[in-house]
Amino acid sequence: MLQRTRSWHRPSTTFALALAVTAVVCVVAMVVDQRTVLGAPVWDKLFKFAVSGALYFLTWGWLVSLLPRFQRTARIATDVVIVLFAGEYVVMVGQAARARPSHFNNATPLDKTLFTAMGGMVAGIWVATLVLTVLLMFTRLEDRATHWAVRTGAVISLTGIGLGALMLGPTAQQRARLKATGASDLIGAHSVGVPDGGAGLPILGWSTTGGDLRIPHFTGMHALQLLPLLALGLGLLATRFPRLRDSAVRVRLVWVGSLGYAGLVALVTWQAVRGEPLVHPSAATLTAAGTLVATVALGAAASVRRPQRVLVR
Structure with a gap:
């Protein structure tokens, strides 16, 4: 169901392959190197970043090829993201080798400088991704379901990347330490209500005892892959279910899926900022989740429902 495109952006696919190989190396490193940082293996974060990055850049390698124009601008923006991500990853490798936290580290002037530099790189990645997302609005795909899945996935993904900013503020414990002593080894955290590094x-590694802001960050960012996969899946199912052969039906289902996915990102963000573990939802969270599921189900059912024929006497 996908139209023919230009060749994929080669630097993106090459970098994605390099990150996939790096992920394997990280697994070996975790077996060999038993050191930990904040309760986690020193190479664990690098493994997760490599896997996530490989998916991210492989997807953008494809998306850039879809653009009918602004190819040069898109390729430059993608190259900028690659360079910045690589720079951030190098800093993380250096901190892992030293068995030091790479994120939120304010313990020494060097640690603070490195994390500040990483923050600048992430901001640059977000801006370059914003440029790519805007350019993606100019795509024109033959399959309308894929057309909208690509656009909505990119917007939700950009939002997910931005949600990482929620981790930067000091926690209540850190604020108390700063007030009492004027210093704190860590400023910022991904856990809410509990210290980083717990169960x-x-x-x-998402916290099972408190909220975890990595969940909305991860969930939102990977809409970039999941929503186009939804459109692809609907296209494959259309070979077996005649109702799905109607492009308008698949478009409606993609919109239902996109809005439902955006609702999911909002839900897990709300859950995390309240300090609630993903695996121990409160009654309020379960009610909201149930409402979301029911809404998506009703929307999907309405999308595939055949219009009633009006009998003219």
Whole structure:
């Protein structure tokens, strides 16, 4: 269901492959190097960044190829993202080698400088991604469902990247320490209500005792892959279900899925900022989740419903 495109952006695909190889190296490093930082293996964060980055850049390598114009601008913006992400990753490798936290580290002038530099790189990545997202609004795809999935996925992904800013403010404990002593080794955290480094989900590491701002950041960012995959899946299902052969039906389903996904990002953000673990939702969270699921289900059912024929006597 996808139209023919120009060749994929080669630097993006090459960098994605390099990150995939790096992820494997990180797994080996975690076996060999048993050191930990804030309760997690020193190479764990680098592994997760490599996997996430590989998916991100592979997707943008494809998306850039869809643009009917502004190819040069898009390729430059993508190259900027690659350089900045690589720079951030190098800093993280250096801190891991020193067994030091790479994020929120304010312990020494060097640590503070490195994290500030990383923050500048992330801001640059967001701006370059904003440029790419705006350019993506000029795509014209033959399959309308994919057309809208690409656009909505890019917008939600940009929002997800921006949600990382929620981690930068000092926690209540850090503010108290700063007030009492004028210094704090860490300023900012991904956990809410509990210190970073506590009990977490396997592999992902998301907190099971408090809120975790990495969840909305991760969920939002990967709309870039999941929503186009939804459109692709609907296109494949259309070979078996005649109702889905109607392009308008698939477009409606993509919009329902996109709005539902945006609602999911909002839900997990609300849950995280309240200091609530993902795996221990409150009654309010369950009610909101149930409402979201019901709304999406009703929207999907309405999208595939055949219009009633009006009998003219």
